[in-house]
Amino acid sequence: MDILKIAQDWAKAEMFSTTFFIIFGFLFVAAGIGFWQIGKTDIAKAYVIPMLVAGALVLVIGFGLFFNNKFRVTNFEKAFHEDAPAFVQAEIERVDATLKQYKTVFILMPILIIIASLVIIFLNTPLWRAIGVTTIAMLAVLMVIDGTAWDRIKEYKENLELVDKEG
Numbered sequence: 001m002d003i004l005k006i007a008q009d010w011a012k013a014e015m016f017s018t019t020f021f022i023i024f025g026f027l028f029v030a031a032g033i034g035f036w037q038i039g040k041t042d043i044a045k046a047y048v049i050p051m052l053v054a055g056a057l058v059l060v061i062g063f064g065l066f067f068n069n070k071f072r073v074t075n076f077e078k079a080f081h082e083d084a085p086a087f088v089q090a091e092i093e094r095v096d097a098t099l100k101q102y103k104t105v106f107i108l109m110p111i112l113i114i115i116a117s118l119v120i121i122f123l124n125t126p127l128w129r130a131i132g133v134t135t136i137a138m139l140a141v142l143m144v145i146d147g148t149a150w151d152r153i154k155e156y157k158e159n160l161e162l163v164d165k166e167g
Contacts, residue, residue, distance in 0.1 A: 003080070003084075003087075003088060003159065003160065003163040004076060004077060004080045006156065006159050007076045007080070007091060007156070008073055008076050008077070010152060010153070010156040011069045011072045011073040011076065012069075012073060013152055014065065014069040014149060014152070015066055015069045015070060015073070017145060017148060017149055017152075018061075018062050018065040018066040018069065018145075019062070019066065020062075020145050021058050021059070021061050021062025021065065021066075021141075021142075021145060022058075022059060022062035022063060022066065024058050024062075024141045024145075025055050025056070025057075025058035025059030025060075025061075025062050026055065026059070027055070028051050028052070028054045028055030028058055028134075028137075028138065029051070029052060029055030029056070029059070030055075031047070031051045031055075032047065032048050032049070032050075032051030032052035032054075032055060033052075035047040035048045035051060036048040042126040043126040043129065043130065045126070046126035046127045046129070046130035047130040047133075047134065050127075050130045050131045050133075050134035050135070051130075051134055053134075054134050054135070054137070054138040057138065058138060058141065058142070061142075085164075088160055088163050088164050089164065091160050092157065092160050092161065092164060095153055095156060095157045095160065096157070098153055099150075099153065099154070099157070102146065102149075102150045102153070105142075105146060106143070106146075106150070109139050109142065109143050112135065112139055113135075113136050113139050113140075116131075116132040116133075116135040116136045116139070117132065117136065119131065119132040119135075120132035120133065
């Protein structure tokens with residue numbers, strides 16, 4: 001099993017996946033600008049800031065993950081050729097830490113969606129409704145993209161463990 005190729009393919013798939021963060025980030029920003037330019041009602045005007053903030057957050061996440069994985073792809077080969085068993089072990093440890101983070105994320109995000117839903121119900125002003133709806137939309141995007149990434153990293157870990165057992 002060529003673990004170097006598997007690791008590089010995983011990182012490239014992550015880079016592709018993070019482009020969706022970037023696309024959705026730009027869509028949130030475009031929506032905020034659109035509400036700013038053509039919004040006439042109070043609720044439309046209330047969406048400007050929440051959409052721009054959500055767009056900025058998603059863009060930061062997307063670009064951060066993209067460049068992190070791009071760096072990882074270029075360094076995998078060097079690390080692998082220096083010490084292959086250490087590379088595999090370091091990747092297993094990094095993947096385990098990432099999976100723990102995903103566990104927290106998939107508990108926290110639904111809780112935040114529930115809170116945002118309650119904000120919409122109980123704080124019935126245009127700004128709070130816009131904040132609640134935008135938060136739910138942003139978290140839904142994050143959960144969909146992270147859900148596919150979580151599945152990919154679990155499969156990557158299985159491959160790493162197989163190589164580690166083979167020695």
